[in-house]
Amino acid sequence: MQDSKKILSDNNVSITNPRILVLEALLGNKNPITVDELLTKLKNQVAKSTLYRVLSDLKKINILQEFTNLDNQSVVELLLDTDSHHHHLFCSDCGEIIDVEMANEFEEKLSKEIKRIEKKFNFIIEDHRLELFGKCTDLCENCS
Amino acid sequence: MQDSKKILSDNNVSITNPRILVLEALLGNKNPITVDELLTKLKNQVAKSTLYRVLSDLKKINILQEFTNLDNQSVVELLLDTDSHHHHLFCSDCGEIIDVEMANEFEEKLSKEIKRIEKKFNFIIEDHRLELFGKCTDLCENCS
DNA sequence: CAATAAATGAGAATAAGTCTCATTTATAAC
DNA sequence: GTTATAAATGAGACTTATTCTCATTTATTG
Numbered sequence: 624m625q626d627s628k629k630i631l632s633d634n635n636v637s638i639t640n641p642r643i644l645v646l647e648a649l650l651g652n653k654n655p656i657t658v659d660e661l662l663t664k665l666k667n668q669v670a671k672s673t674l675y676r677v678l679s680d681l682k683k684i685n686i687l688q689e690f691t692n693l694d695n696q697s698v699v700e701l702l703l704d705t706d707s708h709h710h711h712l713f714c715s716d717c718g719e720i721i722d723v724e725m726a727n728e729f730e731e732k733l734s735k736e737i738k739r740i741e742k743k744f745n746f747i748i749e750d751h752r753l754e755l756f757g758k759c760t761d762l763c764e765n766c767s
Numbered sequence: 768m769q770d771s772k773k774i775l776s777d778n779n780v781s782i783t784n785p786r787i788l789v790l791e792a793l794l795g796n797k798n799p800i801t802v803d804e805l806l807t808k809l810k811n812q813v814a815k816s817t818l819y820r821v822l823s824d825l826k827k828i829n830i831l832q833e834f835t836n837l838d839n840q841s842v843v844e845l846l847l848d849t850d851s852h853h854h855h856l857f858c859s860d861c862g863e864i865i866d867v868e869m870a871n872e873f874e875e876k877l878s879k880e881i882k883r884i885e886k887k888f889n890f891i892i893e894d895h896r897l898e899l900f901g902k903c904t905d906l907c908e909n910c911s
Numbered sequence: 912c913a914a915t916a917a918a919t920g921a922g923a924a925t926a927a928g929t930c931t932c933a934t935t936t937a938t939a940a941c
Numbered sequence: 942g943t944t945a946t947a948a949a950t951g952a953g954a955c956t957t958a959t960t961c962t963c964a965t966t967t968a969t970t971g
Contacts, residue, residue: 637937639949658927670951675928677949691835697927712890721888729880736873737899744865746856748901755881757892781968783918802958814920819959821918839928841958 626650630703634684641669645677646701649687655700655711655720657692690752692720710753717759725753770794774847778828785813789821790845793831799844799855799864801836834896836864854897861903869897 627646631638648664649656658678665674678699681687688702693713698720708730712721725733737748771790775782792808793800806818813821822843825831832846837857842864852874856865869877881892 637948639937641950670953671927672929672931672952673950689839691839695833695835695841697839712884712888712892714890715893723884723888725880726883729876732873732876736869739870740856740867740899741901744856744867745904746858746899746901747904748856748899749859750900752898752900754896754898755884755890755892756894756896757885757890760889760891781917783968785919814922815958816921816960816962817919824918 630686634686636680636684641673642677642680644668645674645681649681649699649701652700654722655688655690655692655698658697658699661699690754692718693756694718710755712755712757712759714759715756719759721759723755774830778830780824780828785817786821786824788812789818789825793843793845796844798866799832799834799836799842802841802843805843834898836862837900838862854899856899856901856903858903859900863903865903867899 627643627650628638630646631642636642644665645661648661658674662671662674669677678687678689681701682689686701686703688700690698690711692698693715707724709722709724712723713719714721733751733753737751740746741748771787771794772782774790775786780786788809789805792805802818802822806815809818822831822833825845826833830845830847832844834842834855836842837859851868853866853868856867857863858865877895877897881895884890885892
C-alpha cells in the first residue's frame with residue numbers, strides 16, 4: 624500500500640487513486656497479467672480509459688513492460704529497479720506466462736553475442752527479450 | 768511463381784489465387800512485414816477477410832510466424848524449412864525489423880540453458896524467440 | 912465435365928484501444 | 942487550511958484491427 628505511493632513519488636508522478644489501484648493490482652501479481660484481466664480486476668474502480676492512460680504513464684516512467692501472449696493479447700508486467708533481469712516461459716496449454724531467470728553464465732554469453740551483433744550490424748542494442756514456448760507438464764491445475 | 772504453388776501442394780493445401788498472391792508477396796520480402804503493409808500491397812487483389820484467412824491458413828501449416836513490432840502492430844514472416852534459424856533486431860528509430868543469425872556457439876549455449884530450464888520448471892520447451900531492441904546507427908536511409 | 916466441398920468477397924459485427932470534453936482532484940502558493 | 946491552477950479522471954463516442962456471415966465462385970475428384 625505504501626509501496627505504490629512510493630513508486631509514484633520516486634518517479635515524479637502525481638499520486639492519484641487510479642494510479643494506486645492499478646499499481647496495487649500489478650504488485651499483487653507475481654507473473655505477467657493480461658490487460659483484459661486487469662480491466663476485469665479493476666472494473667467499477669477505474670475507468671477503462673483511465674486504466675489505459677495509467678498503463679501508458681507507467682510505461683513512460685519505464686516501470687512497465689508490455690508484450691503479447693500466445694493469443695496475441697496484450698500482457699503487462701511491472702518491472703521495478705529492484706526486480707532482477709528475467710525472461711518468460713509461455714505455456715501453450717494453459718496460457719500461463721512464467722518469469723524465468725537464466726543462469727548468469729548464459730546471460731554473459733548473450734551479452735558477448737549481442738556485442739558481436741552490434742558491430743556486425745552497426746546497431747546500438749539497448750535491450751533484449753528471450754521468450755520460451757512450450758508446455759508445462761504438471762506445473763499448474765489448468766494443464767492436464 | 769512456381770515456388771508458391773509448390774509450398775501449397777507440399778502442405779496439402781488447395782492452390783488458389785489469393786493464396787498464391789499472398790505467398791508471393793511474402794516471398795518478395797527478405798525481412799518481416801506488417802500485416803498492414805501486406806494489406807496495402809494486395810489491395811484490389813485479395814479481399815481483406817481473405818488475406819486474414821490465408822494468413823491463418825499459413826500459420827496452421829506452420830510456415831508463417833507472427834509477432835508484433837515496437838508499435839504493437841502485427842508483423843508476419845514466412846518461415847520455410849529451408850530458412851535458417853534466426854532472431855530479430857528491432858530499430859526504435861525507423862521501425863525496421865532485421866533478421867539476425869546468432870553464432871552457432873551461442874545457440875548451443877542457449878540450447879543447454881533451455882534444457883536446464885525444462886528440468887527446473889518441468890516444462891517441455893518447443894521453441895524460443897530472441898528479440899533485440901535498439902537503433903541502427905547508419906544502416907538505413909530512414910534513420911538520421 | 913459435373914458434383915461437391917472448400918475458398919472467396921463484400922461488408923457487417925466485434926473488440927481493443929484512443930480520444931473528447933465536462934468534471935474532479937492533486938499540488939503548490941499563500 | 943484555503944484557494945488557484947494544472948493535471949487527471951470518467952463516461953462514452955470514436956477508431957481501427959480482426960473476425961464473422963453468407964451468398965457466390967472456384968478447386969478438386971471421380
